[in-house]
Amino acid sequence: MKSLLLSIVLFHSLLSYDYKLQPVKIGESAAYCFFGLPQVMDEHNNGNMSNSCFVTLGNSYLVIDSGPTYQYAAQAYKKMQTIKKLPVSYVIDTHIHDDHWLGNSYYITLRAKIIGSRAFKELPILEKTRMQKRISPEAYKQTTQVFPTLFVDKEKVLDINGKKVYIKSVNHKAHTNSDLYVYIPSQKIIFVGDLVFNQRLPSLRDGDINGWLEALKEIKSMDVTYIVGGHGENIDKKAVDFTYNYLKTLRDEVKKRLGEGEDIADVVNEVRMEKYKNVPFYNSIHRQNVETAYRMLEWESE
Numbered sequence: 439m440k441s442l443l444l445s446i447v448l449f450h451s452l453l454s455y456d457y458k459l460q461p462v463k464i465g466e467s468a469a470y471c472f473f474g475l476p477q478v479m480d481e482h483n484n485g486n487m488s489n490s491c492f493v494t495l496g497n498s499y500l501v502i503d504s505g506p507t508y509q510y511a512a513q514a515y516k517k518m519q520t521i522k523k524l525p526v527s528y529v530i531d532t533h534i535h536d537d538h539w540l541g542n543s544y545y546i547t548l549r550a551k552i553i554g555s556r557a558f559k560e561l562p563i564l565e566k567t568r569m570q571k572r573i574s575p576e577a578y579k580q581t582t583q584v585f586p587t588l589f590v591d592k593e594k595v596l597d598i599n600g601k602k603v604y605i606k607s608v609n610h611k612a613h614t615n616s617d618l619y620v621y622i623p624s625q626k627i628i629f630v631g632d633l634v635f636n637q638r639l640p641s642l643r644d645g646d647i648n649g650w651l652e653a654l655k656e657i658k659s660m661d662v663t664y665i666v667g668g669h670g671e672n673i674d675k676k677a678v679d680f681t682y683n684y685l686k687t688l689r690d691e692v693k694k695r696l697g698e699g700e701d702i703a704d705v706v707n708e709v710r711m712e713k714y715k716n717v718p719f720y721n722s723i724h725r726q727n728v729e730t731a732y733r734m735l736e737w738e739s740e
């Protein structure tokens with residue numbers, strides 16, 4: 439009986455969730471991405487709702503966002519090896535939201551160096567992460583909270599096989615207080631994390647609407663062919679427009695009503711922006727975004 443129990447326990451501990459990751463090549467560049475689903479994290483997608491990308495610039499891979507779990511990252515690495523057998527030298531965490539970096543716990547077992555914002559230093563080690571609370575234990579298995587050990591203050595430049603990688607800190611609050619973007623001129627590509635969402639509405643919850651629009655303006659002005667966001671599969675130069683236009687309209691609409699002295703409840707009811715009503719997350723996020731924008735912008739109007 440004991441050995442039967444033991445083998446059942448063993449069998450279950452061997453089970454892990456298959457994310458069925460498929461790398462998608464980014465145009466003519468040397469980059470690939472695993473695109474996440476336009477959903478919230480739950481026990482069906484097990485956190486596979488954000489983008490994780492990798493680039494080879496010669497003799498190693500650079501990973502941009504390590505994904506939601508140890509298992510996810512291990513499976514991503516296995517897929518990378520089918521393209522080219524190479525080690526991972528660096529992992530860059532674009533910001534502090536845990537769907538983007540919990541895979542660090544796998545990459546440190548490969549001795550990759552983890553790069554991120556200094557804001558990670560302020561993050562507490564949680565008893566249970568948001569991810570852990572929402573996904574299945576099999577998928578979360580072996581995941582631990584591993585933070586970057588190399589920090590970007592303003593800009594960090596990597597030289598990989600003679601090719602430059604610019605990691606820039608946004609240096610003010612935008613999507614969060616920890617946003618980085620990764621610009622690789624030789625590939626005409628920029629990875630911007632959650633500064634750019636497409637195919638779903640962005641959330642303003644941890645951000646600043648003015649700072650975010652400012653960061654997007656800078657990204658729009660860059661000479662690149664590909665812009666890869668943290669959510670969504672559009673990767674051309676226009677990928678940035680969806681988030682920019684949504685936030686810009688939101689700001690204009692709220693500001694106008696603030697100028698007319700309307701109170702928050704009326705503004706939340708009126709700023710519907712119906713054009714976006716069929717975009718995923720509209721029902722769960724839009725009203726909250728209007729409220730957040732109102733609270734941020736009312737300081738300005740005083």
Ligand SMILES: [Zn+2]
Pocket residue numbers: 533535613632668
């Ligand atoms: Zn985020």
